[in-house]
Amino acid sequence: MANPAPIAYSTAAFRREREADWQAFEQLVQRLESGSIRRLSDDDLLALPRHYRATLSSLSLARSTSLDVALIDYLESLAMRGYFLLYGIRESRSHRFVQFFRTSWPAAVRALWKETLVIALLLVLGVAVSWSLVAHDPEWFHRLVGEDMAQGRVPGASVATLRDTVYGEPKGGGLHIFAASLFTHNSQVSITAYALGFAFGLPSMFLLMYQGLPLGSMMAVFHQAGLGLDFAAWLSIHGTTELYAAILSGAAGLKIGSAFAFPGHRSRMTAAAEAGKATGAVMIGVIIMLLCAGLLEGFGRQLIQSMTLRFAIGGTLLAFWLSYFYIPRNRLAQQAGPA
Structure with a gap:
């Protein structure tokens, strides 16, 4: 039977290596969801798709290596929010x-x-x-x-x-x-x-x-x-x-x-x-x-x-x-x- 300790260690190392991209992407997503897109700088707009791809890469790796479910759920939710912001049709209620x-x-x-x-x-x-x-x-x-x-x-x-x-x-x-x-x-x-x-x-x-x-x-x-x-x-x-x-x-x-x-x-x-x-x-x-x-x-x-x-x-x-x-x-x- 496999020892759970290596899995926990792998998850912690995974977070240390990639979590900075997720947090940066989540901050950008929250700013866009609040309707403050005009406050994003050119660098932020260029970084948005890069952080999105990094999040998708992390999600794919987390699924393939069977990391903890909570982390996978978090990455899935973040990726879905980013997808609708980047590729979804965003229209105001008045429109x-x-x-x-x-x-x-x-x-x-x-x-x-x-x-x-x-x-x-x-x-x-x-x-x-x-x-x-x-x-x-x-x-x-x-x-x-x-x-x-x-x-x-x-x-x-x-x-x-x-x-x-x-x-x-x-x-x-x-x-x-x-x-x-x-x-x-x-x-x-x-x-x-x-x-x-x-x-x-x-x-x-x-x-x-x-x-x-x-x-x-x-x-x-x-x-x-x-x-x-x-x-x-x-x-x-x-x-x-x-x-x-x-x-x-x-x-x-x-x-x-x-x-x-x-x-x-x-x-x-x-x-x-x-x-x-x-x-x-x-x-x-x-x-x-x-x-x-x-x-x-x-x-x-x-x-x-x-x-x-x-x-x-x-x-x-x-x-x-x-x-x-x-x-x-x-x-x-x-x-x-x-x-």
């Missing part, structure tokens, strides 16, 4: 924030254009089917729209009652409470549509089509009362953002489901994981859109009573989202790609 809005989010949305079109068509189909059903038989309304959502906007309601629902203040608390509840509800629906996408995308498609059923039912009721344009204006001020966000969440879920169903040469889990990573930026943006929609729905559509102004705001927002996502960026932005 990543700007890059997300400038390139990452729009690029991720453009990559989902096929899935976005499919989900949008399904939503329109849900609206058209429910409108037709309620227009021919008002009893369908109660099967498609819950009482909590209806809030008096039902077939047979007076024109005055229906008008008050699109021009009066919401019931059940102040506007800030109303906006918060709308944001919470819409976020839950969108996240659910995305999270269930792994089931071959079917729940995402059905959920977005289902979202169109109460909308079409409401449109039929207001149209029959001669308030179709009033309802459309009331809806457009926030709906162009909210429905677009819902469509994008469904498209992201469908992307994951498609990758899971047709993985190609990859495993299903790998394909789904890659699709999830690619659509992550879309879902971050969806939450931002829903926050904007919640504020518009909770405050804007109640405080703004002009039908023309409501249409103008909704149309402007729709034009903004379409141009933001689909108009090509300048060459520099495209070369930068997703962050």
